[in-house]
Amino acid sequence: MVTIRFAIPSKGRLLEPTLKLLEAAGIKPLYTDDRALMLPTKLDWVTLVRLRAEDIPSVVESCAADLGITGLDFVKEYDADVEVFEDLGFGRARLVVAVPESSGYERVEDLPDGVRVATKYVNIARKFFEEKGIRARIVRVSGSTEVMPLLGAADAILDVVSTGTTLAIHKLRPIATVMETSARLIACKKSLQGPKARLVTSIVELIRSVLEAQKKKLVLMNVPERLLSRVLEVLPAMAGPTVARIERTPEPMVEVMIVVDEDELPETILAAKERGARDIVVVPIEKVTR
Ligand SMILES: Nc1ncnc2c1ncn2[C@@H]1O[C@H](COP(=O)(O)OP(=O)(O)OP(=O)(O)O)[C@@H](O)[C@H]1O
Numbered sequence: 001m002v003t004i005r006f007a008i009p010s011k012g013r014l015l016e017p018t019l020k021l022l023e024a025a026g027i028k029p030l031y032t033d034d035r036a037l038m039l040p041t042k043l044d045w046v047t048l049v050r051l052r053a054e055d056i057p058s059v060v061e062s063c064a065a066d067l068g069i070t071g072l073d074f075v076k077e078y079d080a081d082v083e084v085f086e087d088l089g090f091g092r093a094r095l096v097v098a099v100p101e102s103s104g105y106e107r108v109e110d111l112p113d114g115v116r117v118a119t120k121y122v123n124i125a126r127k128f129f130e131e132k133g134i135r136a137r138i139v140r141v142s143g144s145t146e147v148m149p150l151l152g153a154a155d156a157i158l159d160v161v162s163t164g165t166t167l168a169i170h171k172l173r174p175i176a177t178v179m180e181t182s183a184r185l186i187a188c189k190k191s192l193q194g195p196k197a198r199l200v201t202s203i204v205e206l207i208r209s210v211l212e213a214q215k216k217k218l219v220l221m222n223v224p225e226r227l228l229s230r231v232l233e234v235l236p237a238m239a240g241p242t243v244a245r246i247e248r249t250p251e252p253m254v255e256v257m258i259v260v261d262e263d264e265l266p267e268t269i270l271a272a273k274e275r276g277a278r279d280i281v282v283v284p285i286e287k288v289t290r
């Protein structure tokens with residue numbers, strides 16, 4: 001039997017949202033065991049492999065795992081030649097260069113040659129400073145980066161920022177954004193051809209169907225039949241809506257059912273209500289398969 005290996009982060013920020021996404025897509029581990037690094041799933045042709053997020057790009061590049069979920073930052077850091085699919089909507093952050101508030105540096109261009117930059121993104125950092133024409137000395141760390149300037153072990157850092165709290169606590173100020181990152185689904189290019197292609201593609205589709213569903217809601221509303229055409233005017237112009245007659249009401253009523261993008265939801269509901277829709281119910285959608 002052809003089987004697929006799917007690499008997922010073994011810990012940290014990406015772990016929970018990854019498991020939630022996979023579960024929604026129907027890829028659920030048969031059991032949980034913190035020590036087990038390979039986990040069979042309900043789909044007997046998919047095995048999950050638990051790896052450090054930063055090791056996933058190279059493991060997927062070599063096809064040792066066919067698919068993986070990791071941050072775009074690590075794909076870039078390891079310069080992995082993998083297929084990168086869309087944003088999964090979590091693990092969103094920026095990589096920034098930050099300096100001590102007291103340093104007086106305002107821009108990257110102010111940093112002198114020989115500046116010591118602590119980071120775990122050593123390749124991204126080298127490239128960034130090279131392109132800026134600054135001869136930086138990269139100090140490799142594997143965590144706790146923000147404390148390095150306070151210790152005197154570095155003059156600046158290049159690290160992940162989301163709320164900015166960690167920078168602020170350590171009296172650091174961002175002076176440049178190096179890249180935006182978020183969690184991505186990645187695949188080995190060779191697995192997208194050949195005997196595994198159909199299976200790998202079907203997992204990509206399963207995950208896409210969950211992502212697409214997250215952006216949409218099913219909206220149900222009751223509308224007096226005489227106001228129907230006015231309500232329909234303000235509903236998004238996708239395929240549909242479905243209109244069903246409601247039996248045994250004092251005045252003729254219909255139920256209108258439509259799928260609406262989350263972004264358009266508030267205006268759609270308000271406008272429909274203004275034109276006479278009532279009992280508006282919004283229902284989450286699990287999957288959208290086309
Ligand atoms: N504060 C944050 N907000 C959003 N995403 C983040 C944040 N910190 C890290 N990430 C992203 O999470 C992914 C995993 O990062 P990392 O390997 O540092 O693991 P972690 O979740 O921080 O756990 P640990 O550092 O304990 O190993 C990376 O792609 C990174 O960009």
Ligand SMILES: O=P(O)(O)OC[C@H]1O[C@H](OP(=O)(O)OP(=O)(O)O)[C@H](O)[C@@H]1O
Pocket residue numbers: 013143144146159160161162163164165166167
């Ligand atoms: O801008 P903020 O919201 O403060 O987030 C940024 C922090 O988040 C990450 O650390 P994490 O919490 O993953 O801990 P770690 O240092 O163990 O990786 C990252 O390394 C930063 O330190």
Ligand SMILES: [Mg+2]
Pocket residue numbers: 012
């Ligand atoms: Mg971290």
